[in-house]
Amino acid sequence: MFEKLPTLQADPILGLVAQCRADTNPNKIDLGVGVFKDQNGLTPVLKAVKEAEIRYLQEENSKAYLPAGGTERFISLVNELLFGQNHPVIKDNRVATIQATGGCGALRVAAQVIQRANPNSKIWVSDPSWPNHVPLLGSSGLEFRQYPYYDASKNEVDFDAMMAALEDASTGDFVLIHGSCHNPTGADLSQQQWQIVTEFVQNRGLIPFIDMAYLGFGESIDADAFGLRYMAENLPELVLANSFSKNFGLYRERTGTVSIVVKDPAQVSLVTNQLLNVAREIYSMPPAHGAALVETVLADPILKDLWIEELAQMRGRIIEMRHALVDGIQKAGCDANFDFIKKQNGMFSFLGVNENQVEELKTAYSIYMTKSSRISIAGINNNNLPYLCESIAKVLAK
Numbered sequence: 001m002f003e004k005l006p007t008l009q010a011d012p013i014l015g016l017v018a019q020c021r022a023d024t025n026p027n028k029i030d031l032g033v034g035v036f037k038d039q040n041g042l043t044p045v046l047k048a049v050k051e052a053e054i055r056y057l058q059e060e061n062s063k064a065y066l067p068a069g070g071t072e073r074f075i076s077l078v079n080e081l082l083f084g085q086n087h088p089v090i091k092d093n094r095v096a097t098i099q100a101t102g103g104c105g106a107l108r109v110a111a112q113v114i115q116r117a118n119p120n121s122k123i124w125v126s127d128p129s130w131p132n133h134v135p136l137l138g139s140s141g142l143e144f145r146q147y148p149y150y151d152a153s154k155n156e157v158d159f160d161a162m163m164a165a166l167e168d169a170s171t172g173d174f175v176l177i178h179g180s181c182h183n184p185t186g187a188d189l190s191q192q193q194w195q196i197v198t199e200f201v202q203n204r205g206l207i208p209f210i211d212m213a214y215l216g217f218g219e220s221i222d223a224d225a226f227g228l229r230y231m232a233e234n235l236p237e238l239v240l241a242n243s244f245s246k247n248f249g250l251y252r253e254r255t256g257t258v259s260i261v262v263k264d265p266a267q268v269s270l271v272t273n274q275l276l277n278v279a280r281e282i283y284s285m286p287p288a289h290g291a292a293l294v295e296t297v298l299a300d301p302i303l304k305d306l307w308i309e310e311l312a313q314m315r316g317r318i319i320e321m322r323h324a325l326v327d328g329i330q331k332a333g334c335d336a337n338f339d340f341i342k343k344q345n346g347m348f349s350f351l352g353v354n355e356n357q358v359e360e361l362k363t364a365y366s367i368y369m370t371k372s373s374r375i376s377i378a379g380i381n382n383n384n385l386p387y388l389c390e391s392i393a394k395v396l397a398k
Contacts, residue, residue: 020368028366031375048307052296070099077298096271097259103243106258111140112278155340171205179212180224181346184374194227209239218345236263253290328389365391
């Protein structure tokens with residue numbers, strides 16, 4: 001039977017990582033993988049997380065299942081982190097939140113609940129977007145539309161084109177928006193643009209579907225959460241997928257949450273019931289370890305302050321490397337202007353070179369990035385920066 005299965009094309013990013021690992025060039029640089037790396041090229045365990053882990057292991061006395069949606073304290077602390085203290089949706093009990101298996105699990109559970117609520121809803125996704133958005137959400141059976149998001153000629157959000165495309169959205173459709181640190185462009189909506197989108201979707205009967213994968217990696221927790229909090233305060237309904245992979249460094253622990261803001265507090269129990277039922281069908285019970293660490297950190301003021309400090313350090317390293325990359329390319333004698341990279345947020349940006357140049361960087365210099373020229377800024381450090389900048393300058397000089 002199984003010999004009839006076709007061979008599928010490898011995930012482009014995972015395939016790129018495999019190619020880089022097999023490369024014997026000691027100067028190779030991996031700019032494809034989407035994980036934070038420190039100056040030494042390692043993805044660290046945060047000190048706050050390590051301390052929480054020590055406490056958890058000392059206090060843990062059972063491996064029995066925890067509540068399917070996460071502990072009450074975990075949910076309460078996460079809601080406060082995401083929406084902010086005393087946010088109206090929390091005070092009015094209008095948000096249903098459950099633990100999920102990372103941001104991917106949160107996206108998938110949310111999509112299935114949307115499909116149950118209205119199978120005719122379409123999800124509008126930015127072009128470009130994270131490559132896994134469509135296959136991950138599409139497995140629920142929902143239909144997709146795209147809206148233009150990035151103007152490559154200006155290296156900024158093409159807001160006018162975005163809003164013009166969304167004019168074609170129908171009442172009940174969902175608009176998928178990156179909460180901060182847009183992947184793959186690094187170009188985010190301004191606060192004014194968030195406000196305009198909020199008024200637009202309210203008038204058109206559309207529902208925001210926010211993917212918050214990089215909270216705190218842009219400017220700060222509060223600044224990165226502006227759009228989410230503003231929309232939640234001013235709209236009757238909203239869907240949120242949240243991940244702790246990046247800001248807590250819990251990649252392998254698969255820790256996240258899915259939240260749905262509803263019109264009426266009476267709907268919270270109904271929506272929670274649906275979220276739990278979908279989760280049960282997909283993965284049954286969520287892993288406990290990562291959520292316990294997040295809960296321990298957020299519940300302890302000292303550990304929380306340490307985590308916020310470490311998050312600021314990670315964010316600071318990304319910002320530092322953005323500036324160093326732009327300055328380094330210019331110093332290497334390249335005439336092209338890369339200043340836009342300094343203005344963008346998070347771990348990713350488009351380098352803005354064509355596919356042939358991407359291929360030459362890989363084959364001639366062992367510098368790996370996706371065909372779109374998306375680079376992970378976290379893959380850059382002071383050791384590989386000179387080689388990277390010189391290589392880019394040489395390729396662009398041809």
